[in-house]
Amino acid sequence: MGENSLRENVGIMIRKFVEDSLAQDVGRGDLYALVEESKDAQADIIAKSSGVLGGEEYVKVLAELEGFEVTWAKHDSNSFEHGEVLAILRGSSHILLKVERTVLNILLHASSIATLTKQYVEIVEPYDVKLLDTRKTRPLLRVFEKYATRCGGAVNHRMGLDDALMLKDTHLKTIENLEEYIKKARKKIPFTAKIEVEAETCEIAREAMEAGCDIVMCDNMALNQVFEVVSFRNKNFPHILLEASGNISLATIESYARMGVDAISSGSLIHQAKWIDLSMKMR
Numbered sequence: 001m002g003e004n005s006l007r008e009n010v011g012i013m014i015r016k017f018v019e020d021s022l023a024q025d026v027g028r029g030d031l032y033a034l035v036e037e038s039k040d041a042q043a044d045i046i047a048k049s050s051g052v053l054g055g056e057e058y059v060k061v062l063a064e065l066e067g068f069e070v071t072w073a074k075h076d077s078n079s080f081e082h083g084e085v086l087a088i089l090r091g092s093s094h095i096l097l098k099v100e101r102t103v104l105n106i107l108l109h110a111s112s113i114a115t116l117t118k119q120y121v122e123i124v125e126p127y128d129v130k131l132l133d134t135r136k137t138r139p140l141l142r143v144f145e146k147y148a149t150r151c152g153g154a155v156n157h158r159m160g161l162d163d164a165l166m167l168k169d170t171h172l173k174t175i176e177n178l179e180e181y182i183k184k185a186r187k188k189i190p191f192t193a194k195i196e197v198e199a200e201t202c203e204i205a206r207e208a209m210e211a212g213c214d215i216v217m218c219d220n221m222a223l224n225q226v227f228e229v230v231s232f233r234n235k236n237f238p239h240i241l242l243e244a245s246g247n248i249s250l251a252t253i254e255s256y257a258r259m260g261v262d263a264i265s266s267g268s269l270i271h272q273a274k275w276i277d278l279s280m281k282m283r
Contacts, residue, residue, distance in 0.1 A: 011061075013143050018061045022102045033094045041093040041282060043100075045086045045107065048277035052118045053078050053086060054110030054151035058144070059103055068095050076151045077114070086278070093282075100280050108275050110148040116273040117152025120253055120266065127257040129264055132157040132243070136267030145270050157265055165189055168198045169219075179211040186212075196243070205229045209237045217265075220246030223255055230260040 056076040063070045068091030074080050089096055089103070120131055133149040134157055135142070146156050158164045165185055167175070175181045182195055189195075196215035197208035202225055205216050209232070216233070218226045226244055233240055241263065244256045248266040256264050 010143070014058055014061050015065070017144060018058055018065065018102075018106075021106065022062065022066075022099065025101050026098060030094070030098045032097055036093070038092040038094040041091065041096050043089045043096050043280050043282045045089070045103070046279050046281055047080045047082055047084045047086055048279055050081045051079070051111050051115035051276040052152055053080060053107070054114035054148045055107040057147070058106045058110070059087070062099060062102060062106070063089075066095050066099055067091060068099065077153070079118070089280070096280075096282070104278055104280060108278055110144065110151060111278070112275045113145060113148035113270055113273045114152035115276055117149045117154045117269045119250060120269060121153035123250065123254050124257045124264065127254075129257045129261060130155045131269075132263050132265035133269050134245070134265050134267040135160070136271055138270075149269050152269070154269060155263075164194045164196055164215075166196045166198065166217075167213075169200060172198075172204070178207060182212045199229070201225070202228050202232070206232055209233065209240050213240065215241040215243055217243045217245050218261065223259060226256065226259045226261065234260070 053074045053076055056072060059070060068089055071088045071090075072086070073084070073088070074086045080086060086107070117131070117133075124131055131154045133146055133154050137145045142159065146159065150156065158166070167178075167181075172178070178197070185195060194214040195212075196217055197204070197211075197213045198217045198219045199205035199208055200219050200221070202221075205218065206229075208216050216229065218229055221229070221244070230242060233242055242261040243263045243265055244259065244261045245265040248256065248264055249268060253264060253266070
């Protein structure tokens, strides 16, 4: 798929998401508009706590669909402080009041994930390691939530089962000979697709490397185990990438970053994010 086609497909997904989000809130119509005539209006999106902005790209689509203007004081990935104006909305009062909750929900959800993600990113920044998200996303929100982690500075792990072949512990229970399976897989999966094996022990990690995988995930390993796997990789299979995962938190991530792995993945970037506080105020 070419770059233009990919952007077009992402644009379609964003538009559908925004349309559905607004439709959920509006229902059969905003009752307020039945009472008052519309007038020119202006509203500020104000930060009531500090954080990192996410959601700009989605609100831009909403503005295009509903015909209101947005002037951004902050952009995706920018940090902000309590009291700052993040954006100014201009349009008819009917439109601005109709989209208020959808705008805020989009910005709150994405910014909350971006804010927590940035905290993780700042911890691992001194180390040569990538911070990855996971597929632990809310149903039907994967594209949106992974976009939010990017706003916070993370790198996306695979979007779905078609991105890469990951053999987790549940898969390994069905495979009798890992080396033979990987040889067979190379003939069937796309040439550019990587094969990653989840390893809960040093023995499984060594077996995976010897079987010819591209990436080994050190899953829920103690630090001394991760160090052992890194040492074995460096000596025998320096081309293989190592990922640490499992119970990674703000308190533990630096310890894993020091081990020499290439990446650290954490589902908590998304499912542990706590909503920050934003509001819309009409002028």
